[in-house]
Amino acid sequence: MKHPAARLWLALLGTLALSACQDKPAPQQDIRPVRYVIAGGSAAPSGDSYAGEIRPRHETQLAFRVAGKVVAKLVNSGEHVKKGQPLARLDPGDYQLDLAAKQAQLAAAESDLAQQQLNLKRYRELLAKAFISQAQVDAQQNGVAAARAKVDQARAGLASSRNQTDYTTLAADADGVVSQMQAEPGMVVAAGQPVAKLSQDGAREVAIQVPENALEQVRRAGGFQISLWKGGAPLPGALRELAADADPATRTYPARIALSGDSHALQLGMTANVRIPGHAVGQALSLPLTAVLDLQGKHYVWLIDPRSLRVSRKPVSVGTVDNDSIAIADGVRPGDKVVTAGVHLLREQQRVKLLAQ
Template sequence: MSTSPHLWRFTLLGLLLLAGCSKQQAPSEEVRPVRVVSAGQHGIDNGNSFAGQVRARTETDLAFRIGGKVIAKLVNSGEHVRKGQVLARLDASDTSLDISAKQAQLAAAESDLAQQQLNLKRYQELLAKQFISQAQVDSQQNGVNAARAKRDEARAQLTASRNQGSYTQLVADADGIVSQMLAEPGQVVAAGQTVARLAHDGEREVAIQLPENALASVRQQQTFTISLWAGKQQYQGRLRELAGDADPATRTYAARITLPQAAGLALGQTATVSLPGASHGDSSAMRLPLTALLDEQGKHALWIVDPKTLRVSRRAVSVLNIDSDSASVRGALQPGELVVTAGVHLLHEGQRVLLLQQGEQ
C-alpha cells in the first residue's frame, strides 16, 4: 500500500512545528539607563559643617475661618505685605444673603418687643382702674420678657453673620513676605485649609539637619559661624532650637541657628553652619545629590556601578546631614566611584545599566 504524497507533506510540517515549539527562547536581560555621578565630585565633607537654608524666625500658615469659593487672589508668592493687608477673598454672596435674613429676623423681633411693651403699658393702666387682675399683668410681663430675649438672640445672630462676612477676607497678621500662595480663583477651600504662608519680617535663622552623632557637639557650642554661598558673607549665630525626635525618613534632627544681625537676608538662601573645634569622626564623608539615596525603612544605601561590567551593587551608608538637594553621607565609599543618581528605587542587585551622558533623557 503506497503512502499519499499529501500525507507525507502534512507529517513533515507537523514535525517541524513541534520542533519549533520545543525551542525556548532565552529571556533577554533588562538594561536600565541611569545617571551617575563620581563620588567626591560634590565635595568631601569633614563633618564640621552642615548645609541649610535661611528661614524666617516666625512663619505662619494663613487660612480662612469659613469655607467657600476663592474669587480673588490679591498677592503672589514672594510679595512683601503689610499687617492687615487683604491677601485673598471668598465669594460673599452666601454670607450676604444670611446677613439680610438675620436683619429681617431682628427687625421682626424688635417690632414684636415694641408691641408687647405697649400691651404691658395698657395692662398696667387697666389694672390701676381695676378692670383686670394682677395675674393678667404678670402674664403680659412674661410676654415682654420673652420678646426681649428673642430680640437679643436675633441681634446676636446678626452680629455672628456680620463676623462671618468679614471672614471672607484673608488678612495678613504681620508685616512679611508671602513665601507661598496655595489657592487660585475658582478653587473651593475648606475652613482652616492653608491658603498662604507668611514669613514675618525680623530675625532670620538657618534651618539645618543634624545626625545623632553631632548632637552632643552642637549642644556644647556657644556660637556658630554661618557662611552664605551667595556673596560669601559670614555671621555669628547661636542654637535656638533642636528637635527632640529624629525625622523618620532621614533619621536626622532639625535645628535652628539664629542670625540676630542679618534681618535683611533673602529667604531660602543657601548657608553653611560651621562648628569651631567640633569633630564627628574622620573626614571620609562625601556630599552627593539627594536623589542618589535609597531609603528603605530608615536605612540608607547607594547603588555603585562597576565601570567594567556596568552592573550595580548596593552599598550601605549613613546620612550625616541633608538639605534641599544634597546629602552628606559616610560609608565604604571611595572617591571616583560611580554612584547612581536617578531611578534608585527601580534597580536590583547585579542589574546591568546603561550610563547616560549629561543632557540625555
C-alpha cells in the same frame, strides 16, 4: 614516493586549517561606559558642619474660616503684604443672604419688643383704675422680658452672620512675604484648609537637620557660626529649637539656629552652612551620593586608573551628608577619578570608557 597530487591535496588542507584558526574571533572585553568626577580637596569640618537654609522665625499657614468657592486671588507668591491686607476672596452670596435674614429677624424682634412694652404701659394704666388684676400686669412684664431676650438673640445671630460674611475675605495676620499662594479662582475650599503661607517680617533663623549621633554635641554647643553660600562674614547663632522626635522620612532631627544681630536683609531660602566653632577642622573631599557603594555596612568607591582605564574598589570613611553630596574623610586623594554612576554594576579591574563630565 608520493604522488604530486597527494602532496598538493595535503598542502591545501593545511592552508584551510590555518585559515580556520586565524578566522576564530577573539573574545570581546566588557567595556562599560561610566561617568566620573575628579576629587578635589577643600578644608571642611568633619562631623561639625550642617547644611541649612534661611527661614523666618514665624511662618503661618493661612486658611479661610468658612467654606466656599474662591472668586478672587489678590496676591501672588513672593509678594510683600501688610497686616490686614486682603489676599483672596470667596463667593459671599450665601453668606450675604444669611446676613439679610438675620437682619430681618432682628427687626421683627425689636418690633415685637416695642409692642410688648406699649402693652405693659397700658396694663399699668388699667391697673391704676382697677380694671385689671396685678397678675395680668405681671404676665405682661414677663412677655416684655421674653421679647427683650429674643432681641438679644437676634442681635447675636446678626453679629455671627456678619462675621461669617467677613470671613469670606482672607487677610494677612501680620506684615510679611507670601511664600506660598495656592488659592486659585474657581477652587472650592473647606473651612480651615490651608491656601497660603505667610513668612512674617522679623528675625531670621537657619533650619538644619541633625543626625542622631550628633544630638548631644549640638545640644551642648555654646554657639554656632553660620556661613552663607553667597559669601560675606560668618554670622553668630544659638540653638533655639531641637525636635524631640525624628523626621519619619529622613530619620534626622529638625533644629532651628537663631541668628544674632541684624538678619532682616537675608532672603528666605538662602543656603547656609552651620558649624560648631572650636572643633578640629580636617581635610575632607565632597563626592556625589551616587559615588558611594554600601556593602554590608561598609562604604566603598570605584577609582579609575588613568592609564589602564580599569576600576578598583576602595574602602572609604564618610563624614557629613548633604542633600546630594557626602564628605569623604579618608580613602580618596585629591585628583583621583571616582565613578559616580552605576557603581553596583562594576567589578574589580573592569575596563571602562569615560563619558564626558
